[in-house]
Amino acid sequence: MLALQGDVAEHLRVLDELGVRTMPVKHAHQLEAIDGLVIPGGESTTIGKLLGLFDLLEPLRARIADGLGVFGTCAGAILLASEAVHHDGRPADQPLLEAMDTSVRRNAFGRQLDSFETDLDVAGITGGPMKAVFIRAPAIERAGVAVDVLATVGDTIVVCRQGRLLASSFHPELTDDSRLHELFVDLIR
Numbered sequence: 719m720l721a722l723q724g725d726v727a728e729h730l731r732v733l734d735e736l737g738v739r740t741m742p743v744k745h746a747h748q749l750e751a752i753d754g755l756v757i758p759g760g761e762s763t764t765i766g767k768l769l770g771l772f773d774l775l776e777p778l779r780a781r782i783a784d785g786l787g788v789f790g791t792c793a794g795a796i797l798l799a800s801e802a803v804h805h806d807g808r809p810a811d812q813p814l815l816e817a818m819d820t821s822v823r824r825n826a827f828g829r830q831l832d833s834f835e836t837d838l839d840v841a842g843i844t845g846g847p848m849k850a851v852f853i854r855a856p857a858i859e860r861a862g863v864a865v866d867v868l869a870t871v872g873d874t875i876v877v878c879r880q881g882r883l884l885a886s887s888f889h890p891e892l893t894d895d896s897r898l899h900e901l902f903v904d905l906i907r
């Protein structure tokens with residue numbers, strides 16, 4: 719669990735309930751001890767800057783290239799992307815991991831929809847739709863050929879996967895539904 723900023727405790731609760739062995743990651747040497755990393759929701763600019771300050775950006779990129787699984791939710795989905803723009807289209811000048819072939823638009827759902835909940839069908843998840851909580855969520859506006867789209871809201875991609883990397887615009891750690899976490903655990907197992 720990347721533990722620099724954001725809703726770390728909420729993700730840890732879900733992972734603990736699933737019986738996953740977890741540790742908070744703040745230092746590069748810890749990347750050697752893990753099979754997967756969750757990057758939480760929060761503020762992507764802040765998390766990106768902290769990745770730099772904690773000397774984690776390059777080691778994490780290298781570890782991802784080496785097969786580390788990563789689940790990025792909301793701000794975490796932004797950090798995984800190769801390109802990010804602000805809601806008005808200006809380029810977001812912020813550190814990104816550039817691990818997934820995706821372009822994201824921050825805070826994409828507009829003012830009235832700043833936060834909303836919806837029932838979402840996610841490919842690969844059985845047992846009915848997930849209740850998805852969106853909070854100032856990014857839209858995944860472009861996904862390259864290596865990326866599988868797993869869920870959309872209207873025409874907008876909100877869950878996608880590239881190899882062992884999984885990104886969701888919404889916050890699966892804020893509900894009682896752990897199926898997306900389980901999907902990630904299966905991916906890296």
Ligand SMILES: NC(=O)CC[C@H](N)C(=O)O
Nearest residue numbers: 759760761762792793854
């Ligand atoms: N809930 C969230 O993680 C919001 C993400 C935030 N809007 C960002 O751009 O970083």
